[in-house]
Each structure stands twice: as structure tokens, then as C-alpha cells.
Amino acid sequence: MAPYALKLALEAFVDPSAVIASLLCLVPALLTLGYAALCAASPFGRCRRCSGTGKRRTPLTRITRDCHRCDGIGRRIRLGQHLVNEIRREYRNGTR
Numbered sequence: 001m002a003p004y005a006l007k008l009a010l011e012a013f014v015d016p017s018a019v020i021a022s023l024l025c026l027v028p029a030l031l032t033l034g035y036a037a038l039c040a041a042s043p044f045g046r047c048r049r050c051s052g053t054g055k056r057r058t059p060l061t062r063i064t065r066d067c068h069r070c071d072g073i074g075r076r077i078r079l080g081q082h083l084v085n086e087i088r089r090e091y092r093n094g095t096r
């Protein structure tokens with residue numbers, strides 16, 4: 001009897017659209033947590049300019065040179081990790 005009464009109470013007081021809306025509110029939070037986990041696990045990403053090769057072909061002469069964006073490394077720091085580093089640096093400078 002108790003589960004049936006609980007089901008009735010839930011149907012009476014919880015609007016299904018409210019449940020859907022509250023689940024949709026979780027999506028940005030989960031995306032943020034996922035990105036934070038990605039930044040913690042892998043702080044560097046592939047350079048977008050050279051696709052991680054570190055080389056760029058000049059448009060006129062077709063000579064390959066080191067990518068200016070990543071200095072030929074092919075990797076860049078992720079925006080989230082860059083923000084974390086900035087905050088840590090600011091905190092360290094402020095408390096020293």
C-alpha cells in the first residue's frame with residue numbers, strides 16, 4: 001500500500017515537465033564537471049592551427065615552417081587549465 005500511496009503523492013505534486021526541466025538543469029553542470037576532469041587529466045590539447053603537427057606550410061612557397069601559435073610543439077594549454085593556472089598564480093602572489 002505504501003508504494004502506491006507514494007506514487008499517487010508524486011503524481012499529484014510533481015509535474016512531469018518539472019522533472020524534465022530539473023534534469024535539463026543538470027546538463028551544464030555535468031558538462032562543466034566533465035571539462036574540469038578533462039583539464040585535470042590532460043591539461044594540454046592539440047594545437048588548432050597546425051592540428052598537432054607543429055608545422056605550417058606557407059601559402060605561397062609551400063615551405064613547411066614551425067607553427068607560430070605553438071612554437072612547433074603541436075600542443076597548447078587548454079583554456080580551463082590556463083584559468084586554473086592564472087587563479088593559482090594570483091592567489092600565490094596575493095598570499096606571499
Ligand SMILES: [Zn+2]
Pocket residue numbers: 047048049050051052053054055067068069070071072073074075
Ligand atoms: Zn601549432
